[in-house]
Amino acid sequence: MSRRHPADLRAALAALDLMPGELVRVQEEVPARFGVSSRYARWAGAPAAPPTGPGPAVLFEQVTPSGGAAGDGGGGRGAAGAGGEPGASAVLMGLYGTRRRAAALLGATPAELAHRLLDAVAAPLPPVPAADPDRWARSDRKPDLTTLPVPVLTDEDAGPYLTLGAVLATDPATGVRNLSIHRMCVQGPDLLTIWMVPGRDLEQAHRNSLAAGRPLPVAIHLGLGPAVLLASCCPTSLVPTGTDELAVAGALAGAPVELLPCRTVDAEYIAHAEYVLEGELLPDTMPENPRGTAATPEFLGYQGTAHPALPTVRITGITARRGPILQAVSGPGHEQSVLLGFGMEAAVLAVLRRRGAPVRAVHCHTAGGGQLMVVLQWEAKRSAEDDALVREASQAVLEEFRMAKLVLSVDEDVDLESDQDLWWAMVTRWQADRDLLVLPDREGFPLDPTQSVAYSPALSADGRTAKAVFDCTVPYAQRRRFRRARFTDAPGSG
Known part of the structure; x- marks a missing residue:
C-alpha cells in the first residue's frame, strides 16, 4: 500500500503545527457574522480585494454563531448546542490557501499532485465500513443550523453560507455514490437552499429519487481530511459519472475512507468528519435570497447573484466530534x-x-x-x-x-x-x-x-x-x- 497521509482534518492541522508559520490560532472570541471573514481577508489572496496576499491557515478557536437565516439580518450570539455545547466553537479558514501547503498535506509538490490524482483515478481504493466506530466518537446535536458558527462574509450576503459543505448521496437508480461540494444558504433552523450545477451527478440523483416518489437522503460534511476534500473537487472529466470519489480519495490518502450509517436518514457518512448534517433533498424550491438579489462572493472575486428558485434540504439530524471544527472558505480567495x-x-x-x-x-x-x-x-x-x-x-x-x-x-x-x-x-x-x-x-x-x-x-x-x-x-x-x-x-x- 502507498504511503498514508493525514486521514482527517485534525491530523492535517497537527502536520501544520510542525511547519513554522503555516498555522495561526486566533484565541479571542469573534462573531461568525463578518468577524471571521474580515480578519481572514488579509490572508485570503487574490481575487479578494487588496490589500491581501496568500498566507497561513487560520484557526479561529472561539466563533459565536450568526444566529440568523437568509435575509433576516440576524446577528445574535446563537443558542448553546445540545448537551451543554458552548455557544462559541472553532472555524478553520485557509487550510488550502497556498498551492505549496495544499500539496504538502498529501506529501507532494504542486507539480506532482496532478500526477498523483491521475494515479488515484486509475487505481481507486474503495471505502469500507469503519472498523472501530468508537475511534470517531461523536455526539447528537439539536438539528438547528443557527447554533453553528457558519460565517457571513459581507453585509450583502443572503445569509450564513456553508461554503465547504461536501454532500454525500447515493443515486437510487444506479447505486453510485457521489461526493461534491455545493453552495448552501441557511434559510431556517433546519432548512438550507442548495445550488447544484445542472446535469451533474447530485442533481441527477435528486431527479431519480424524486421520480421514485421520495426525497434524496444526504449527508453534508463540514471538516474533512485533505484527500477526501480534494477528490470531491475534481471535475467530471477527471472523475466521470460511475466513479466513486471516495475510492479516488482512498487511493490518494493511501488508506480506504471509513463510512458509518447516518442516524436519521438512510444514508452513509464519512466517519472522520467534524460535523455531519443529515437530511433530505426535497422537491420544494425557494428563493436563495428572499429579501434581495445578492448571494455571497464568488470565486472570481465578484458578488454572486441569488437564484430565484433553488432546491431545499431539510436537516433531520446533526452530529459532531468533540470540540468540532467547522471548515469554510472565503469565496474570493486563493483557497477555493x-x-x-x-x-x-x-x-x-x-x-x-x-x-x-x-x-x-x-x-x-x-x-x-x-x-x-x-x-x-x-x-x-x-x-x-x-x-x-x-x-x-x-x-x-x-x-x-x-x-x-x-x-x-x-x-x-x-x-x-x-x-x-x-x-x-x-x-x-x-x-x-x-x-x-x-x-x-x-x-x-x-x-x-x-x-x-x-x-x-x-x-x-x-x-x-x-x-x-x-x-x-x-x-x-x-x-x-x-x-x-x-x-x-x-x-x-x-
Whole structure:
C-alpha cells in the first residue's frame, strides 16, 4: 500500500503545527457574522480585494454563531448546542490557501499532485465500513443550523453560507455514490437552499429519487481530511459519472475512507468528519435570497447573484466530534481556486497525454479561479514540428474545457509557480502579432462578467467568450538565442 497521509482534518492541522508559520490560532472570541471573514481577508489572496496576499491557515478557536437565516439580518450570539455545547466553537479558514501547503498535506509538490490524482483515478481504493466506530466518537446535536458558527462574509450576503459543505448521496437508480461540494444558504433552523450545477451527478440523483416518489437522503460534511476534500473537487472529466470519489480519495490518502450509517436518514457518512448534517433533498424550491438579489462572493472575486428558485434540504439530524471544527472558505480567495485548480490540472494533463503531446506540467492559476487560466509547460522541443504541436495542443485545451479562457504555454526553463517568471516569459518570448491565437465566441462561464453581450457585442449570447492562446515558447529554430544566463558556483560553494 502507498504511503498514508493525514486521514482527517485534525491530523492535517497537527502536520501544520510542525511547519513554522503555516498555522495561526486566533484565541479571542469573534462573531461568525463578518468577524471571521474580515480578519481572514488579509490572508485570503487574490481575487479578494487588496490589500491581501496568500498566507497561513487560520484557526479561529472561539466563533459565536450568526444566529440568523437568509435575509433576516440576524446577528445574535446563537443558542448553546445540545448537551451543554458552548455557544462559541472553532472555524478553520485557509487550510488550502497556498498551492505549496495544499500539496504538502498529501506529501507532494504542486507539480506532482496532478500526477498523483491521475494515479488515484486509475487505481481507486474503495471505502469500507469503519472498523472501530468508537475511534470517531461523536455526539447528537439539536438539528438547528443557527447554533453553528457558519460565517457571513459581507453585509450583502443572503445569509450564513456553508461554503465547504461536501454532500454525500447515493443515486437510487444506479447505486453510485457521489461526493461534491455545493453552495448552501441557511434559510431556517433546519432548512438550507442548495445550488447544484445542472446535469451533474447530485442533481441527477435528486431527479431519480424524486421520480421514485421520495426525497434524496444526504449527508453534508463540514471538516474533512485533505484527500477526501480534494477528490470531491475534481471535475467530471477527471472523475466521470460511475466513479466513486471516495475510492479516488482512498487511493490518494493511501488508506480506504471509513463510512458509518447516518442516524436519521438512510444514508452513509464519512466517519472522520467534524460535523455531519443529515437530511433530505426535497422537491420544494425557494428563493436563495428572499429579501434581495445578492448571494455571497464568488470565486472570481465578484458578488454572486441569488437564484430565484433553488432546491431545499431539510436537516433531520446533526452530529459532531468533540470540540468540532467547522471548515469554510472565503469565496474570493486563493483557497477555493487552489482546490478547483488541482483537479483541473489533472484533467488537462490527461487530455494532453491522450493526444501524445509532450507536456511536462500544468498549472491552473489561482488568478483565474483555478479554472479560467491554464499554464502549460512543455518539454524541450525536438524539431520545428513541435512549434505547431504546442499551438494545436494549447488550442485543444480551450476547446475541450468550457471554463478555460486563456492558455499560456511556456518552456521547461520557466518556473510555473512564479508569477515573475511567467511575466518574464510573456515579455521576452511573445509577440502579439505572431504568438497570439484568438478563438472567438466559444462556450464559456457566465460568472466572468466580460462574458456577456453587454460587454462584447461580438458574442452571440451571455456565457460565451473569446478565448486565447499565448504561445510563450521559443521557436525551435531560434532556441540558441534564448538561453537563460546561469551563474557559475564558486569553488567550494556547493
